[in-house]
């Protein structure tokens with residue numbers, strides 16, 4: 316496995332495909348065991364989570380639904396500041412067990428801004444499954460219920476994660492060459 320070039324930067328392999336897929340399988344099986352009988356609704360946050368969502372959902376071996384949403388940020392009023400809202404969420408969450416699927420929790424800002432809108436609908440449970448987490452970068456506290464890998468504060472690419480639009484199609488995770496703290 317070798318160094319690749321995307322736009323102006325070089326990236327090297329960081330988590331190989333077999334390791335990634337094995338961990339995703341374990342996560343899917345753990346979620347299935349924990350949520351048996353609850354008919355959970357998985358909500359995948361686009362764009363980044365599309366590959367993770369597709370792969371983990373194959374390992375959900377209980378009755379479950381999945382929905383894909385996109386978060387859109389817009390300028391609110393002076394008092395509300397920037398607001399994050401979702402498009403594509405048609406399901407009623409009242410009384411449901413909901414599992415958010417994210418590719419990465421970095422600063423935690425995205426989910427911490429969005430979760431209150433889901434909580435507002437009174438789901439029975441609201442759980443977070445994230446493939447990656449950068450604890451050193453996190454500025455907004457969040458509880459991740461199912462985590463794939465805890466990673467250092469370095470820029471990552473591949474498996475849904477992009478650098479300026481490119482690299483999402485890489486089948487595993489790369490890191491920026493020379494991105495040392």
Ligand SMILES: O=P(O)(O)OC[C@H]1O[C@H](OP(=O)(O)OP(=O)(O)O)[C@H](O)[C@@H]1O
Pocket residue numbers: 360361362363364417418419420421422423424425426477
């Ligand atoms: O914890 P945070 O610092 O908020 O970062 C995490 C978010 O950043 C990425 O999405 P991005 O906004 O880049 O959009 P994308 O999924 O379309 O790439 C990722 O998919 C998460 O949603």
Ligand code: HPA
Pocket residue numbers: 419421469470471472476477478
């Ligand atoms: O490390 C990252 N890479 C790509 N996209 C991201 N979005 C949050 N963190 C990252």
